[in-house]
Amino acid sequence: MGRPLKENSLTPQDLVQAAIACLDREGESALGVNRVARELGVKPPAIYKHLDGNTGLRRAVALEIWSNYLTDCQSQMIDITEPRTLLRIGAQATRDFAQRYPARYAVMTQYQMRPTDPEEAEIIQNSLHFFQQSLQLYKLSEDALIDVMRMVNAAIYGFITREQQDLMTLNGFITREQQDLMTLNRSTDQSYEVMLDALIVAIEYIRQNDR
Template sequence: MARAGLDRDRVVAAAAEIADAEGLDAVTLARVAAAFGVKSPSLYNHVAGRDDLLRGVGLLGLSEIAAALREAAIGRSGTEGLVATAGAYRSYVLEHPGRYAAGAITAPDAEDAELLAAGAAVLDVLRGVLRSWSLDEDETIHALRAYRSAIHGFVSLEAAGGFGLPLDLDASFDRLVHTLAAGLDGR
């Protein structure tokens, strides 16, 4: 019998909090169960195991990052949209590194329709931002890859303390995003 008040959403949310605070390796069934004061087997009423738990964290992360990007993109296009969504992407990753790592780094399993749809929602927002450059499908894919690679790379280095030189990171990030926009403008 499921413990009163415990459901899949709460279990996944607790795992997401642990992932954000301590990394994905810290997310175990025992650790999440302890957060609720229950034994690990109780969680099997809500998740199929650790892989399913991490999948849930990934889905949550993709859903949240898509919402953050959509909010940032509203009423913006071109360079302005690129700058706004890149800033939202950066903020989300820095605030929720575990959720991001669980869902947005690797391509979802081709058999997992729910994860595919969640990933597509993120890309759809970015496709909308890129629309003002009138790219064909292949060029759009190249631009999406460049955007994700550049933003992911910068934020991953930033989160890991990889930028040791004493120069404003915000200014560097702004230059990176504007360089992407200039590349799209000059293609």
């Protein structure tokens, strides 16, 4: 990298971007104040001037990743109104993001958002809006919509989580004995498409039985 940033010129965004760069190269273990300080060529106390240690750093990074992820997904859904297509695009965009940035995805999904925090509440609302965008045309009642959102989230998140574990195995982070279904002789791409087909059928069933 170029000349290290001087301590007095650092901004919170500098810290977040440096942390994400470390995260992409080295995985979750690199998400720490000491590692980011080395990346920027400064002493750790310079980080504490802007963020509350490792906890504050992880929060800032998680919020930045969520914001980037939602922007990326929404950009792919512009001018599309057919609900099944929206659902597929959103599901594929999420999987693509996880495959491109496994460490970012892990940090993003593991961080527990708090509705009482204004910044985090905004991310939560944006996330729900993105989710509902692909389902709103089904015109579900509030209870049915919650059921569908939970079902879709569990299916997509669960599938991607297992894929991420498979990737970790290949990289030596977990043992091969912990692998199972994702190693069977069947394309995970095909299985993902079948799962999305099943979700669409299930959503339609819920819609028809919604009272």
